[in-house]
Amino acid sequence: MKKLILTVSLLSLAIAEVHADDVFTDAVKAGKATFQVRPRFEFVDDAGAATADPAKAFIVRTVLGYKLAPIAGITAYAEAEDIRALGDDYHVPVVQAKPAYATVVDPEGTAVNQAWLAGYGFKVGKQKVVYNNARFIGDVGFRQDDQTFTAISYEKAKLLSWLDVQASYANKVAMINGQDGDISLPIVNLKARTPLGANVTLFWAGLEGKEAAGLTVPAAGLLANTGKDKSREYRVLKIDGKKGKFLYDLSYGKQSAYADGTAANAPDAEYRDIQLGYDFGPVLVKIQQETLEQGFQTPLATLHAFNGWADRFLATPTGGLVDTNIKLSGKAAGLGLALAVHRFEAESGGKTFGNEIDASVSKTFTPQWSAMVKVAKYNGSDEITAPANQVAYSKDVLKAWAQVEYKF
Numbered sequence: 001m002k003k004l005i006l007t008v009s010l011l012s013l014a015i016a017e018v019h020a021d022d023v024f025t026d027a028v029k030a031g032k033a034t035f036q037v038r039p040r041f042e043f044v045d046d047a048g049a050a051t052a053d054p055a056k057a058f059i060v061r062t063v064l065g066y067k068l069a070p071i072a073g074i075t076a077y078a079e080a081e082d083i084r085a086l087g088d089d090y091h092v093p094v095v096q097a098k099p100a101y102a103t104v105v106d107p108e109g110t111a112v113n114q115a116w117l118a119g120y121g122f123k124v125g126k127q128k129v130v131y132n133n134a135r136f137i138g139d140v141g142f143r144q145d146d147q148t149f150t151a152i153s154y155e156k157a158k159l160l161s162w163l164d165v166q167a168s169y170a171n172k173v174a175m176i177n178g179q180d181g182d183i184s185l186p187i188v189n190l191k192a193r194t195p196l197g198a199n200v201t202l203f204w205a206g207l208e209g210k211e212a213a214g215l216t217v218p219a220a221g222l223l224a225n226t227g228k229d230k231s232r233e234y235r236v237l238k239i240d241g242k243k244g245k246f247l248y249d250l251s252y253g254k255q256s257a258y259a260d261g262t263a264a265n266a267p268d269a270e271y272r273d274i275q276l277g278y279d280f281g282p283v284l285v286k287i288q289q290e291t292l293e294q295g296f297q298t299p300l301a302t303l304h305a306f307n308g309w310a311d312r313f314l315a316t317p318t319g320g321l322v323d324t325n326i327k328l329s330g331k332a333a334g335l336g337l338a339l340a341v342h343r344f345e346a347e348s349g350g351k352t353f354g355n356e357i358d359a360s361v362s363k364t365f366t367p368q369w370s371a372m373v374k375v376a377k378y379n380g381s382d383e384i385t386a387p388a389n390q391v392a393y394s395k396d397v398l399k400a401w402a403q404v405e406y407k408f
Contacts, residue, residue, distance in 0.1 A: 023071055030069035033408075034079070037062050040144065040403035044090070044102040047380075048312075048395035055090035055102040059083060061144040063113065074119035081113035083144050095178040106144040107178035113148055123153045129168055130302075131189050135251075135273075136205060136234055138302030143176045147300070149185070150174075164191040173226070173300060181226050182210035184259070185300075198241040206233040207300065208259040226299055231261035234298075236271070247277035247286070255296050269296035269320075283330040293347050294320040308342050308356040309376035310397040318390060320347025336362040338374075344393075353393040354380040368408050375400045 037060065044055040065079035083106060090104040091097060116125030128139040129149045140147040151170035159165045166189040173181050187205040194200060209226040236253035253271035257263050270293045277286035290306070296316050307313040307323045325342040338360045344353040360374030376399045384394035 027068045027071050027075075032067050032069075034065040034067065035063065036405065036407040038144070038403060038405040038407075040401060042090075042104050042106075043398075043400045044104055045398040046102040046395070048392040048397065049099075049102050051099070052091065052102045053089075053100060055104045056087070057090040057104040057106065058086040059104070059106045059108075059144050060086070065114070070119070072119075074117060076117050077114060078112065079114040080110070081145070082110045083108050092177055105177050109145070109178055111174070113146070113174075121154050121156045123155075124151075126150050126174070127153065129153060129170060129187075131166065131187060131203060131205075132201060132238060134302035134305060136203065136236065136253075136298050137185075137187060137300050138305075140176045140302045140304060142302075142304045145176050145178065147176050147302075148174045151185075162193045165189070166191075183226060184208040184210065196241075197243065198239055201236075201238040201240075203236040203238065203253075204234065206258045207231060208261075227265075228260040229262045230265045230297070231259040232256065232266035232297070233258035234271075245279040247275075247279065249273070249275040249277075266297075267295040269293040271296055282332065283328055286327045288323070288325050288327070290321075290323045291347055292316045292321045294318060296320070307344070308340075308378060309358045309374065310356055310378035310399050311376075312354070312356070312378050312380075312393060312397055313344065317346070317353070317393060318387070319349045319351065321345075321353070322347050334363065336360075336364070351383050352381045353384060354378055369404070369406055371404045373400075373402045 039058070039060045042055065042057045042059065046052065060083075062082045062084070063079060065077060067077040068075050085106075085108050088098065089101050091099055091101045092105055092107045093103065096107045112126065114126050114128065116123050116127045118124075126148055128146070129137055129151055130139050131137045138147065149168075149170040150172040151168050153166075153168040155166045157164045168185070168187045170183060170185040173183055173185075175181065185205065185207055189201065189203045191199055191201045207226065208231040209228045232255050234253055234255055236251060238249070238251045240249040251271065251273040255266065255269045255271065257266040272291040273288070275286055275288045277284060294316065303314045304311060307321065313321055313323075322345045323342055324345070325340055327338070327340040329338045331337065338358075340358040342356040342358075344356070345351065346353065356376065356378040358374070358376045360372060362370065362372040364370045376397070378397040380394040380396055382394060384390050
């Protein structure tokens, strides 16, 4: 009898193992591969880098991923990324330093860009983390080497009929310049739909740096604003919606020191954003005024999407920043068109930093193939002559990009 029981037990285990193998094999077979190749030429002529020649960078991003079909409601995804340059006429601070050229923040390298498990609203592992319009936390998807986090995330649309919930905790960030930083980053985002049609969003994040205090650019590159002494928290109220063809998006936020942050390096400061728009049909027109008080920094945002494509204001300058702009976007002759005009001023002190004009043309040929050309021209103001860390804002910048993309 004992031998019979043992035999039956071993057979059961063998059958279960075979079944598990079959389930995994089926999940692999029913999974989906993803692929992207995006060659891009980028030109940068930066008068603020006085000793640098213009950058001429031809950089190819290649991504290969695979997502398993769900097993008991749980799926997995892994993604490898390779960034390769044809030529080396560009500068990446710290990790690929060539200061004879202007900066293009796309370092070469091969890495596991994402690797996560997901199910029942949760996602665990290395992943992209984006909140709202990515003004505070984003993936910087425009850059060839995007930004990812090692995190656990939860997202539930319609937790209640009127409430969406999103939350994360990250302990590491892989930034766009090839640097990894240890952090502690809890985030909570609550979005409520009101009977009046407006969305009301409450966002909170506590960015605690784990790197050494007092790091400065360029020694720490983009990690400079995530040092221990620069730990900060954000509390933001956002109201947005659409009434007919009229659009509105209003935000108010406060920053304060958090964890080991100091008042000198993470001061109390306010953020204000007013966006109003009207959809004319072929053209969407938006006017915006975004204000960041002195010391209000958002180092983990998708910064390229804000304050002009020339990237002159990746960090908020002394005196703060007011970006007043008008943006037009639409389609014509099968092309996507966008135009933006910015005026940049100090939030305090009354100085004008400069003006910028941005324009882009894009074309989607098929769901797989697309192309884009865009340009940004920043003209600095001669009002900025001091202090030394402000003079760069008086210098002109010209940037241009041309790319094609294939993906499935």
